[in-house]
Amino acid sequence: MIPEIGQFALILALFVALVQGTVPLIGAAQRRAGWMALAGTAAQVQFLLVITAFACLMHAYVVSDFSVANVAQNSHTLKPLLYKISGVWGNHEGSMVLWVSILALFGLAVALFGGNLPPTLRARVLAIQGLIGAAFLAFILFTSNPFLRLDPAPLEGQGLNPILQDPGLAFHPPFLYLGYVGFSMAFSFAVAALIEGRVDAAWARWVRPWTLAAWCALTVGIALGSWWAYYELGWGGWWFWDPVENASFIPWLVGTALLHSAIVVEKRDALKSWTVLLAILAFSMSLLGTFLVRSGVLTSVHTFATDPARGVFILGLLVTVIGGSLTLYAVRAPALRGGGLFAPVSREGALVLNNLLLTTGAAVVLLGTLYPLILDAVGGGKVSVGAPFFNATFVPLMLPVLLACTVGAMLSWKRADLGGVLERLKFVFLAALLVTAATAWLAGIGEVFAAFGLGIAAWLVLGSALELGNRIALFRVPFAESLRRAAGLPRAAWGMAIAHGAVGILVAGVTASSAWRSEEIWLMRPGDAVTVADYSLRFEGVESVRGPNYAAERGTFTVTRGGERVTTLASEKRRYPAERSDTTEAGILSTVGGDLYAVLGDRAPDGAWSTRLYFNPLVGWIWAGAILMAVGGVVSLTDRRYRVGAPRRAAARAAEAAPDTAGA
């Protein structure tokens, strides 16, 4: 009964989405207030229906209702509750329901909090959201119905791929989708603005928080995915330039560019059509990412078993959305009055540089990701494009971004004094140079790239600290006065400094863990001891243990440092009987300086075990940096100017002005 309610709710949601996607658009074109007002109601109803369907599916998982095919294929009675719940989105059908649920949630947010938007813009934004929702609901209902019944129902489910039974991965998809779908807001605003024919500072002020929220969620989602890959896959790596990783990274890069260009629209009323284009691209790349993951066209560690009909449907959707919005852009963008007249050396000039490099970087990653597909399609053979390609192309493009970031953040708007800024940064520059020289001296001149990497990290962290210090006049006025200024500083300024400093932390982690990672494979017998970095690991042997839904062989290592016992690491080889699958759990000792990482391998005939032992210096800084970037974004989101004053005034103005511009 309950699954049928879910199915019915999805069908109703499709109809509501179709109404939401059409009536308000016509209403906005013909100035019919009632038709436009329908958008908000429809968005709320759609949310209720979709969330009902989601709850029904979750119910089926929690009570292990194996008469539902999706549950039977992806769940098992012995699975812990957390993984029964995360199993809802650990498969194709369920993850699509999560997708539309989040989309509906964003629609609801506009309906509830968009009261200060000009009515035509609000109606159009919600209509575009409705159309996207309708497309995805149709996709679910026609190609990936999660509520299909099985008759007779099996007694037991097939279980969830054990590699997905992990707390990090339980929350990875929801965050990723919050990001992907969040960019649909920027997209809807961009398309609505193209239809309206106007983009102004107020528009940017509405778009920015949505983009920022989506960007934060995407950052957290990518970080969780990378962290999961690091500790779960047992390879000791944290980023593989896997096509599916790239599929989430490309929208992140474009979204980062969008975030920065929206600032220019807001502050300087320039870069309008570029920002609109970026908003379209960010969501298009999110859709492309969904397509790449869902269609199975790429070889990847993530690929689910696939169905060609789905690939064709998503490809069609992709062509419609990207083609349609870019056509609309080509026709309407020239009508957007450009306000852009600015000096190359200025904050906005630096932001343009940031945008050019980030989008070029995104294009390079996209090319590397799609190249095997393109080459195969033209019969050029099967190839794979891996880390060496991206290291040789993407990294050099990001270096100028990182170098310019510190300078750009200190330039003033309109016309900046580059010499003055560089003068203020001279100690930061010297400190960064010192870090570079010290690293090169300690690690040997062969590690020159790593030395530069750490230098850049110092440049970013210290530059952000200096920027904050300057703004609160630290050490130039009494400390209490500095504190008062710090409290009064706009949250957006705090957010920027935190996020930029966080990039520095991330760069340090990436550099150190890539350059000085040690990896050794040993054949060990119980009692053997080896040295890794400055730790000594003694292999204590292997015992059999049982978990809730698996049996495992657990190898333990006693870790000592300088003769003192530090901890015991355990690495397990788990066998999940329900899923007929194996996983490896690494034993990890995380410290600020780096991670000691032990993996139990195979048993050799004579009773010894192969083991793989790593030391990954500063690897934790990568995720700390990523999370701190998201924190910076959230701090910036709490800036009060997003909530008071300007948008409302501008809304009133826009509403007055709307009738005569709409026809243009």
Place this chain on the structure above:
Amino acid sequence: MTRKQRRLGVVVLGLAMLGVAAALVLTALEDSIVFFYSPTDLVTREVPQDRRLRIGGLVETGSVRRDADGVTVTFSVTDTANAVPVSYRGVLPDLFREGQGIVAEGRFEPGGPFRADEVLAKHDETYMPPEVADALRKAGMWKGPAER
């Protein structure tokens, strides 16, 4: 500077950036892409020396042996028509089994076996890497779901 000159400046900067990116991409594609060979390709086509490549197929049943050092594993990868010996030093992925489809990346030792430094077996045990499925199909053996 006039408005036009400034706009031109941005456009030139953008084009320069694309040029640099294109140059980087082209040199990197030359050096760092890895071609896929099936065991039959290795027999019938000329194989470039000193280049990383990927080979894929099924792990031949009964071919997995562990060397005396305990950490080096040798096995044969087959597409049922031809087989190629592979040697790998390290811990094999969890889903590595005889009869399972795998992809190995590495290079040929002069006169020796294929020395892999990476062995990929997919997460899902029913999942067949597309390259492997393709190679098997060419050898006339695979009638799996990819043909639906």
